[in-house]
Amino acid sequence: MGPIGFSGGGWGSSWVGGYGGYSGWGAPGYNVQTNPIGRVKIEGDVNFSGQINEADAAMGNEPKRNPYGLTVGAGEMTKLIMTCQPNAYRQRQVGEPKVRMDFYKLVTGLEIKGVNLGDKKGRFQNFEQETATCGRILVWMDSTRRQLLLDSADPSRRRVEWLWSATVPPERIFVEGVRPTNPGGAFIVTYELDDSNKKGISKWFGEPAVWDRQLITVGQVKVPKPKIDRTPTWTTVSGK
Template sequence: MYFLSLTLTVQAQWGWNNGWQWGVQQSPAISGNGGWAGWGPGAGPRINTPLGKVGINADFNYDGQIWGGEGGNAKVTPPGLLIGSDEMTKILLSCNPDPVYLPQTGSPKVVMRFHKLAVILDVRGIDLSKKNGRYRSLDKEIEKCGRVLVWADKNRQNLLLDSSDPARRRLVWSYADSVPLPHVYVEGVDAAQPGGAHFITWELDDSYGQNAFQRFFGEPAVWDRLMVSVRPSGITKPIVDTDPVWIKFSKPTR
């Protein structure tokens, strides 16, 4: 990824899974497509890179189901996904890095970047009235955007991100040390005011363990983004069949 400055400062280690690390973004990083990776509701579509593909999807039509590729412009068009201040929703994440196959004759060879791939989950409040989407201070952002929490589990035991905590707004881990989560749960806590929302960004980068010079010559990052707006009450959903699709029984004793 083409960084102009070192953007990640590791602060602590997340104990339950090797490879998780808390990080704080010191300044927005310029992405490979020339847009601000951390800001801007009008950021254009991601460019294809050799790193692979990532995706973030949710129930944008509020029918109780998440379909792959669903949402389209709803991901980044205000107000985005609406969540009640007493509500939590499941978000699907996908991350598929690509190895580099070397064209040649004879025995096949491959170059794998997995040792330096970083998987990043980030939450940021945005000001829809400004081109760059930024607030003057975190306090002003919280006042306008409200608060969201991102959990690893539906029982809310493992907190990943907190939009109101400057030390818990960005999470970075090594792809080689831990498999990325297939989904997370986003909880609405405090409602946003008009013109305020949050972006949740899911990113794959080749910057793990790399210095600023190495990052400059790395591949552009690939990322996907979801806009979330918290409302005092969520949208009414239809009755959803909650019966499991598969049921596993223990073998009978004979």
């Protein structure tokens, strides 16, 4: 895995040492993360309108990466639209046509991790503390919940990868809230494109990974959609 990911307006580190530590998980940047290796994006209904569209993208990264992020009720499931596009402009279109592609070394990874909002690197003392604080989410390939991709409460099911030499990553995933998140905790879903499938000495000359992230909190109850504040701006108080 590449050690650094360029994040639009800032640099954001990938997973680094220490239990549960995310260094740079709140790095600034645009909604679409780009660098020479490709383009990665996560889109969710961050404005709780009931749709994933341009209005969510216009809100930028703030509702994606600040607490509470995307709130999913316990017993509720939401869709995330995933974009991962290797840079096609690196396949030369001038001169004699040749087959020169990077798919043999490209890997797309999807990872979930609980984060401690009270720690600079998001660390918990142990896995038990993380699950007690953050609750539990499941990530499914389809809305019928037939193919489970990730389980935040299972250490062996916290990351999944797609090798571009064999397949392509899904265009959408579905996140299910199972157990509510307690104050001080949250989940981060990270979507990453890297050249980590390179072998031997060639790994030393790998490129920075590119990624996008979505903060997720599990609520006690579902959030009404569309989420509209219907209270009046001005009102008269009796007896005043």
